[in-house]
Amino acid sequence: MLASPVMERHLYSIRMHASLGGRHLSGAEHLAPFEDLEELAAALVRRALTHPGGRAEQVTISIDPVVAETIRQSRLPDVRTVRVVDWEQGRQTALHWLKVAGVTESAAWTAMQAMQQGGAPDGTSMRGAMLVDVVSGERLELDHARGVRVSRMDLTLEAEQALRAALVSRNLDNPHVREALILAGKVLMTPGVVAELCWSDDPDYTAGYVAAPGFGYVRFPHLKPLGEGRGGRAFFFAREGFNLDQVVTFLEKEAVLFTRPGRFLRDMEAGE
Ligand code: WAQ
Ligand code: MG
Numbered sequence: 001m002l003a004s005p006v007m008e009r010h011l012y013s014i015r016m017h018a019s020l021g022g023r024h025l026s027g028a029e030h031l032a033p034f035e036d037l038e039e040l041a042a043a044l045v046r047r048a049l050t051h052p053g054g055r056a057e058q059v060t061i062s063i064d065p066v067v068a069e070t071i072r073q074s075r076l077p078d079v080r081t082v083r084v085v086d087w088e089q090g091r092q093t094a095l096h097w098l099k100v101a102g103v104t105e106s107a108a109w110t111a112m113q114a115m116q117q118g119g120a121p122d123g124t125s126m127r128g129a130m131l132v133d134v135v136s137g138e139r140l141e142l143d144h145a146r147g148v149r150v151s152r153m154d155l156t157l158e159a160e161q162a163l164r165a166a167l168v169s170r171n172l173d174n175p176h177v178r179e180a181l182i183l184a185g186k187v188l189m190t191p192g193v194v195a196e197l198c199w200s201d202d203p204d205y206t207a208g209y210v211a212a213p214g215f216g217y218v219r220f221p222h223l224k225p226l227g228e229g230r231g232g233r234a235f236f237f238a239r240e241g242f243n244l245d246q247v248v249t250f251l252e253k254e255a256v257l258f259t260r261p262g263r264f265l266r267d268m269e270a271g272e
Contacts, residue, residue, distance in 0.1 A: 019058045020055070020057050028044055073259050131247065162260070162261050190235070194212065
């Protein structure tokens with residue numbers, strides 16, 4: 001949330017990570033000028049201590065300077081909802097959109113199965129995303145429990161206001177949607193990315209999405225059963241030209257600021 005022109009300001013990345021019983025509970029972050037850090041830190045701590053999943057035991061706030069000239073500016077992805085009646089139809093339809101993006105059916109299926117089983121070796125959700133070979137479905141990230149964390153992205157205050165106005169009128173103005181759009185927006189800028197698949201780890205939130213550079217962010221109201229606490233993210237990459245270090249550095253370290261929302265496209269039915 002940035003109120004003033006970006007390039008003249010010295011910016012900071014401010015990130016919160018909270019855990020409970022040794023498990024990841026909550027995380028959030030912003031890119032902000034110096035003057036906003038104190039207030040943002042307080043808001044992030046409040047968020048960690050009032051999380052619906054329990055009160056955090058450990059909260060870490062990290063602040064790092066970001067060189068203003070290195071910040072990439074972009075527009076958020078276009079958004080559309082595909083109506084599905086239940087999570088089975090949602091998965092089937094998500095599989096279709098992944099194929100449209102260029103993921104093989106077997107790779108898409110393999111990733112979905114891995115996410116359903118929690119993604120991490122102990123059967124819980126990963127902290128970050130799995131990186132998946134678009135053809136074979138093979139996992140490419142080094143740490144299957146942590147995965148790759150997308151970080152250092154935010155929107156300007158103007159873009160946030162425009163986005164929220166567009167979301168409110170569609171009954172979609174909640175933190176899940178806003179944060180997922182920002183995260184997917186950065187993922188879609190990654191060199192070599194073909195698509196992203198995501199569903200929430202919040203037991204009460206069944207929605208998820210498929211995003212791809214060609215069609216933006218396509219959301220499905222149901223991608224998992226209500227009450228399911230395992231969620232995840234899979235980023236699909238073409239193996240040719242894939243460079244793990246470059247991809248991880250981009251996703252974790254390079255700052256991206258969204259200055260405009262994407263377009264909102266009409267809802268579709270699953271069979272369309
Ligand atoms: N980087 C990579 N992976 C992440 C990150 C991150 N910064 N944050 C979360 N994940 C992974 C991790 O495995 C989580 O378990 C999983 O994603 C889901 O995270 O209605 O709420 O924050 O359009 O629970 C999408 C649909 C909601 C929104 C996504 O994700 C809509 C959501 P959550
Ligand atoms: Mg969650």
